[in-house]
Amino acid sequence: MPGNPAVPPRPVTLNVNGRAYSLQLEPRVTLLDALREYAGLMGTKKGCDRGQCGACTVLADGRRINSCLTLAVMHEGENITTVEGLATQDTLSxxxxxxxxxxxxxxxxxxxxxxxxxxxxxxxxxxxxxxxxxxxxxxxxxxxxxxxxxxxxxxxxxxxxxxxxxxxxxxxxxxxx
Incomplete structure (x- = not known):
């Protein structure tokens, strides 16, 4: 049996920067990839993809995390803040x-x-x-x-x-x- 069969996507709702994003994600999609590739929020950067550089740091319920090391499905129900959410309207933090x-x-x-x-x-x-x-x-x-x-x-x-x-x-x- 060559390779593992694909895991079907499932509905995942992420609350990012005060907005709900309803996404269809495989359970193994990282939060970083969900933010960039599925939600279109390109501010969070992929640096090392190993949790060593901090370029992908976001806030989950106010706690900083490396979004490349965690799965998106683990953060349903949490408030995720990316760099795009630090400013309020046209006012920088x-x-x-x-x-x-x-x-x-x-x-x-x-x-x-x-x-x-x-x-x-x-x-x-x-x-x-x-x-x-x-x-x-x-x-x-x-x-x-x-x-x-x-x-x-x-x-x-x-x-x-x-x-x-x-x-x-x-x-x-x-x-x-």
Whole structure:
């Protein structure tokens, strides 16, 4: 018996950026491919397709995830936010504005994942979540230092090396929040 038989598509409804997308997907379609190839949302990028670069980072119920490592069917009922959903109508988010003001991108390929990750980072910090560089993980981190930002963004790679500007943009957005 050569190869595995095709798995028939099934209806999947994804709530992405406040809109319901009714899709017909095979159960093994990744969330990344569902967003790009089926929903037409091209902002989320496919980088390594192995969860190592962070270019595909999106938010699932506010939690950052690598969309290349998860199946779309696993996210029915969750609120998915992609880079397209960070702005409201014609107004950029404070973080998007800070990325522009601090020149926190060069080629821009990693920027959607960087923005989604940084959005979650700021919410995690506001919620009191510690990181591996937090001095005392039993207490709320006192300051969102550059070291904290670098550690919390460590899952997102920028091949152009815009890290200093990314840290500056996150720090500025945090200060303006």
């Amino acid at each position: 404070p973080l998007q504005r800070a990325f522009i003001e601090h020149d926190a991108f060069q080629c821009g390929y990693c920027t959607p994942g960087q923005l989604c990750s940084a959005t979650a980072l700021l919410e995690e910090f506001r919620g009191g979540a510690a990181s591996t560089v937090t001095a005392d993980v039993r207490t709320r981190p006192a300051v969102l230092s550059d070291e904290e930002i670098r550690e919390r963004m460590s899952g997102n790679i920028c091949r152009c090396g815009a890290y200093a500007n990314i840290v500056a943009a996150v720090r500025a957005a945090h200060g303006n929040a």
